[in-house]
């Protein structure tokens with residue numbers, strides 16, 4: 001091994017730069033390899049000339065740890081196997097990406113991604129016969145075979161801090177505050193932030209709710225002397241009758257104007273049904289940026305070092321993973337078998353129930 005490549009793919013998150021720094025520091029510092037940072041995920045390999053830079057202390061030094069986002073850039077558009085063209089049709093450009101990898105003269109590639117990106121990178125590696133090691137990142141924490149993915153801890157911190165900010169104003173105005181958080185198809189962010197931030201109600205796609213149950217919880221709180229409530233809702237939560245809110249949107253301009261998103265749907269319906277004064281906050285991409293939490297920096301560093309060691313040992317088609325306080329590695333395919341969603345009978349759901357938090361069920 002003389003020269004390895006590294007790219008970030010899919011949605012960004014906090015902690016990516018600590019991985020890039022760790023890969024550079026260990027590969028260059030310990031093994032003397034050259035590390036090529038590929039720009040904007042696979043888009044950099046599609047471009048001609050290929051868009052990539054040799055990493056050095058200036059671009060990948062330890063001060064990078066502090067920065068959110070990715071110094072390499074990323075994209076979650078342009079699956080090279082079904083590349084969207086301007087006229088709306090799709091073509092297979094995987095051969096060009098593989099050619100881009102060859103043009104860089106790389107001996108191995110470290111791909112940092114979520115399930116979609118890792119699936120694409122793995123198919124490219126198989127087709128192109130190149131050596132791939134993967135590192136899991138996603139604020140959604142929905143990759144299989146790892147207890148944690150980079151970005152999750154910082155997203156939870158941001159969502160928790162939003163509840164910390166909402167609580168005093170909720171109490172001052174006797175309001176029900178609804179906070180909508182990301183998570184794609186999983187409720188991990190809502191569940192952890194809901195516990196950490198003292199939510200009264202946590203709504204996640206893995207547990208079906210009813211407004212009657214939420215109203216009962218709000219009434220109980222009032223009876224107990226509480227004048228406010230905090231409700232956290234994951235973006236993938238559906239309407240009470242199980243419809244996806246995006247399909248409600250698709251259902252016509254009226255539904256769209258009425259609700260906006262699931263947070264607004266919950267807030268609007270709760271106000272209508274219970275008479276409570278509600279306010280809705282949609283946290284959005286604030287959860288993706290920001291200064292990485294120490295845990296994401298530590299995990300990113302551990303993942304980066306282990307990924308380089310895997311290359312040195314000639315172990316490929318593996319993903320680094322966090323398991324029982326240590327870094328391990330698993331077949332990439334085990335991580336991308338489908339979204340790892342919240343276990344409705346798992347520890348954190350039990351914890352929340354133990355605290356008296358309602359899931360609206």
Ligand code: F6P
Pocket residue numbers: 011076114138139140182183184235288
């Ligand atoms: O997968 C990460 C994520 O932030 C999800 O939580 C969210 O649904 C989605 O990406 C947003 O994607 P985009 O950045 O394309 O708006």
